[in-house]
Amino acid sequence: MSSNFVDDSAILTVNQLSKSFGGVKAVNNLSFSVKENNIHAIIGPNGAGKSTLFNLITGVITPDTGEIKLSNQDITSLRPDKIAERGVSRTFQNIRLFPDMTVFETVLIGTYLMTGGKLLPAVFRTKSFRNKEREAKERIEEILKFVGLWDMRHEYAARLSYGNQRRVEIARALATNPDLLLLDEPTAGMNQQETKELMQLFSQVNNQGITILIIAHDMHLVNTLSNQITVINFGEKLVEGPPEMIQNHPAVLEAYMGRAEANA
Amino acid sequence: MFIDQLINGIVLGSIYALMAIGYTMVWNVLRFINFAHGEVYMGGAFVSLYLLLLDTPIWLAYLGGVCAGALLGYLMEKMVYMRMRNAPKLNLLIAAIGISIVLQNLAQYIWGATPERLTSPFLSKNIAVGDMLINQHYIFIIILTILVMIVLELFINRTLMGKAVQAASQNIKATQLMGINANKIISITFAIGSAVGALAGILVGPVFLVYPTMGVFAGLKGFTASVMGGMGNIPGAMIAGLLLGVIESFAAGFISSGYRDAVAMVILLFILLVRPQGIFGKIVQQKV
Numbered sequence: 001m002s003s004n005f006v007d008d009s010a011i012l013t014v015n016q017l018s019k020s021f022g023g024v025k026a027v028n029n030l031s032f033s034v035k036e037n038n039i040h041a042i043i044g045p046n047g048a049g050k051s052t053l054f055n056l057i058t059g060v061i062t063p064d065t066g067e068i069k070l071s072n073q074d075i076t077s078l079r080p081d082k083i084a085e086r087g088v089s090r091t092f093q094n095i096r097l098f099p100d101m102t103v104f105e106t107v108l109i110g111t112y113l114m115t116g117g118k119l120l121p122a123v124f125r126t127k128s129f130r131n132k133e134r135e136a137k138e139r140i141e142e143i144l145k146f147v148g149l150w151d152m153r154h155e156y157a158a159r160l161s162y163g164n165q166r167r168v169e170i171a172r173a174l175a176t177n178p179d180l181l182l183l184d185e186p187t188a189g190m191n192q193q194e195t196k197e198l199m200q201l202f203s204q205v206n207n208q209g210i211t212i213l214i215i216a217h218d219m220h221l222v223n224t225l226s227n228q229i230t231v232i233n234f235g236e237k238l239v240e241g242p243p244e245m246i247q248n249h250p251a252v253l254e255a256y257m258g259r260a261e262a263n264a
Numbered sequence: 265m266f267i268d269q270l271i272n273g274i275v276l277g278s279i280y281a282l283m284a285i286g287y288t289m290v291w292n293v294l295r296f297i298n299f300a301h302g303e304v305y306m307g308g309a310f311v312s313l314y315l316l317l318l319d320t321p322i323w324l325a326y327l328g329g330v331c332a333g334a335l336l337g338y339l340m341e342k343m344v345y346m347r348m349r350n351a352p353k354l355n356l357l358i359a360a361i362g363i364s365i366v367l368q369n370l371a372q373y374i375w376g377a378t379p380e381r382l383t384s385p386f387l388s389k390n391i392a393v394g395d396m397l398i399n400q401h402y403i404f405i406i407i408l409t410i411l412v413m414i415v416l417e418l419f420i421n422r423t424l425m426g427k428a429v430q431a432a433s434q435n436i437k438a439t440q441l442m443g444i445n446a447n448k449i450i451s452i453t454f455a456i457g458s459a460v461g462a463l464a465g466i467l468v469g470p471v472f473l474v475y476p477t478m479g480v481f482a483g484l485k486g487f488t489a490s491v492m493g494g495m496g497n498i499p500g501a502m503i504a505g506l507l508l509g510v511i512e513s514f515a516a517g518f519i520s521s522g523y524r525d526a527v528a529m530v531i532l533l534f535i536l537l538v539r540p541q542g543i544f545g546k547i548v549q550q551k552v
Contacts, residue, residue: 060440079440080440080441081440081443081445098438099434108427109427112444172442
């Protein structure tokens with residue numbers, strides 16, 4: 001039924017995707033699509049396969065079966081750098097920065113795709129290389145101002161506050177010029193103020209035309225930020241729909257709180 | 265006597281420093297010790313020697329040796345280590361030792377086991393400094409080592425690709441997801457580290473001769489220097505290499521040349537006991 005469905009407005013289509021780890025089905029025959037310009041949330045209990053799904057989409061691991069399409073291009077089993085090149089970027093559940101790099105240098109790494117990372121033009125500093133390098137620097141400035149870290153650009157990223165480290169990760173992801181940004185529990189461990197500010201940032205990112213796929217536990221965040229929610233449990237899709245529909249869906253309540261509480 | 269030993273030590277230390285660069289760069293991106301690095305040192309020297317036998321101009325023969333070393337490092341990564349990316353690190357280590365032995369035997373099969381001297385345009389000339397004579401080839405080694413360090417520093421810190429190598433050293437997964445091909449970065453790392461290692465072998469060739477097992481001790485010393493300097497720290501490895509050379513040289517001059525290696529190893533043990541993170545290393549917090 002759900003196989004080979006085509007949705008023209010979908011930027012990401014996941015079709016009958018499965019991945020097992022030693023007999024445990026982390027993702028099981030999962031199909032869903034993300035509409036362009038949406039903020040699409042993936043929710044589900046711990047161990048539901050959400051992070052595995054992100055690792056599959058970004059090519060960190062390869063699926064056992066199924067396909068992943070970006071716009072209408074098949075990206076299943078491509079190398080992570082090739083998928084990044086096609087416009088998918090991400091942040092990690094556990095922040096992954098470069099411990100010995102400043103904020104500016106970290107975001108510079110994200111512009112590698114822009115300048116091409118070719119060695120010879122860099123050594124001989126060809127005109128086109130210098131132009132690209134200047135563009136990259138302007139872009140970094142623009143991004144750092146956008147996320148509010150421009151004043152901290154010379155500080156070591158890993159020494160910033162937790163909330164600001166997350167901003168560095170987002171800035172680095174934006175530097176690759178993504179069409180689709182994957183955020184893996186971006187507000188986990190943040191205080192209320194940080195969470196609020198990050199939510200504003202996500203809307204602003206989205207307003208720039210970047211589609212967001214977000215994993216989150218915070219139902220308030222999901223309900224206010226997203227316009228489509230996919231609930232997964234045990235690697236399978238439970239329900240999908242807009243927040244109003246998901247909030248009171250019995251299957252969701254059951255998955256989250258267990259049968260007894262759901263009836264209470 | 266003192267100055268003599270100091271200069272000998274700096275020359276020896278330059279070689280160790282150049283070797284240490286290769287171990288350190290590979291450690292940074294793959295977290296493993298390429299124990300076949302000594303054979304890149306040997307291979308580079310042999311290729312230069314062979315090119316000279318073919319009447320190649322000396323600079324071209326040196327350059328050929330360096331390129332051959334880079335190629336050798338690149339190939340061992342592509343043909344063996346790359347295929348073991350997800351294997352336990354112990355497998356890589358054993359593979360490296362295997363490659364090392366195979367290359368030693370291959371060199372012996374092709375070129376024979378008799379030590380041969382690589383020519384140097386400087387070896388027979390001396391420079392007078394005060395009332396002392398310093399061999400020009402020694403000066404050549406020191407100048408080239410400084411040059412390599414400067415170029416490497418510029419590459420690592422001033423080019424985006426160098427930055428990408430640093431990023432890969434610090435978090436290879438996140439680096440890949442920024443659109444950077446990790447395999448390409450690893451290949452470049454192997455090629456550069458091996459080119460520098462081969463250069464060390466070529467520079468040593470006119471002084472300590474070229475033979476199939478020449479890389480064994482040089483490799484061990486380079487590895488020692490990289491541990492002393494704080495594993496993964498390139499400037500640290502270079503300074504530790506110089507230090508190791510000077511200490512050895514003084515040990516040879518003032519104690520006995522027979523015990524130079526023992527003295528060097530005692531110092532290594534001492535450093536490992538007192539500063540396990542190496543002289544210039546950072547303490548890494550281990551999660552319990």
